[in-house]
Amino acid sequence: MKVNETINVTLWELKEIANTLRMVANELDCPKRESCLDRNVMRSCNNVVDIINGKESSLHENIDYYMKVGQIPNINE
Numbered sequence: 001m002k003v004n005e006t007i008n009v010t011l012w013e014l015k016e017i018a019n020t021l022r023m024v025a026n027e028l029d030c031p032k033r034e035s036c037l038d039r040n041v042m043r044s045c046n047n048v049v050d051i052i053n054g055k056e057s058s059l060h061e062n063i064d065y066y067m068k069v070g071q072i073p074n075i076n077e
Helices: 013-028 034-050 059-068
Strands: none
Touching: 013 034, 034 059
């Protein structure tokens, strides 16, 4: 699979992934972003939520997703 290859994933599957990442983030207190794992979980969660919301995140937002303490993604439903 190529890096920029597009795949089809159903919306309910994306929401399940986002929900699982949210639960992991809550259990590990990841919004504090104290460890590399915290930062990666939060960045992944934010990226999935952006896809669900039909949004493409900017470079600045990607940095915030990785570093900004207390920032939590929100699914717009």
